[in-house]
Amino acid sequence: MTFSICVHESYTDDEGEEQDRFGVAVTTRLAGVGTLCPFVNEHGAVATQSLVNVSLGERGVAYLADGLAVEDALEALLRADDGRETRQLHGVDGDGTFAFSGDECGDWYGDREGEGYTVAGNLLTGPEVLDAVATTWEAAADDDPLPARLIAALAAGHETGGDKREELTVQSAALKVVDTAHPDPATAPYQHDLRVDASETPIADLRETYELAVQSHETAMELYEDSYEDDAMDEAEGVE
Structure with a gap:
């Protein structure tokens, strides 16, 4: 059904504070993948796929917020799931990775774990899809924005073969990013939560959507930055 990548990276912000992203x-040859598979908070990232169990993603990131390590959190959820052999579940936290593919996932299926990232997919043309995603991620320049690097990794997997069900022309793709510098979705950059729910060219459309979101944010800040700063100050003054 799907292939996806979960990532973690640390960085130092402009004030010298250590932060995490x-x-x-994720992409698939069905509509609406962004509603089902990707889950992220300021403690980690999780993807649930194959025969999707949304609660694995929801509870997975909740467990990470409670302080569980990603391998403990996701393995505990799978142990309690009677359908675990039909699932793929993978993710990252600030310290580790976890990837699982049940024996009843659609062929070809598999997963990869690397430093700070995991990749998984099922119903693919072959292992070269995941290899391309992983290799592209590892080779990406660190100074490129994270959403752009995630889209590039998806594009590499798709171009290598991707989901093998070519008869399904309506597809979807999504990305989600959470940064500890601004974990509240209300104040996160526009380009950190994007979806293309139904398209014949979802990854190209996701890239265009991302580029337009960046352009929109830059234009808004150029025109209305003082207003945004005044709003932020008003909110701060209202807090006791």
């Missing part, structure tokens, strides 16, 4: 990008 977590992200997921």
Whole structure:
């Protein structure tokens, strides 16, 4: 049904504070993948796929917020899931990775774990799809924005073969990123939560949507930055 990548990276912000980013990008030859598979908060990122169990993603990131390590959190959820052999579940936290593919997932299926990232997919043309996603992620320049690197990794997997069900022309793609510098979705950058729910070219459309979101944010800040700063100050003054 799907292939996806979960990532974690640390960085130092402009004030010299250590921060973390977590992200997921996913695509499939069905509509609406962004509603089902990617889950992210300021503690980690999780993707649930194959025969999707949304609660694995929801509870997975909740467990990470409670302080569980990703391998403990996701393995505990799978042990309690009677359908675990039909699932793929993978993710990252600030310290580790976890990837699982049940024996009843659609062929070809598999997963990869690397430093700070995991990749998984099922119903693919072959292992080269995941290899391309992983290799592209590892080779990406760190100074490129995380959403752009996630889209590039998806594009590499798709171009290598991707989901093998070519008769399904309506597809979807999504990305989600959470940064500890601004974990509240209300104040996160526009380009950190994007979806293309139904398209014949979802990854190209996701890239265009991302580029337009960046452009929109830059234009808004150029025109209305003072207003945004005044709003933020008003909110701060209202807090006791």
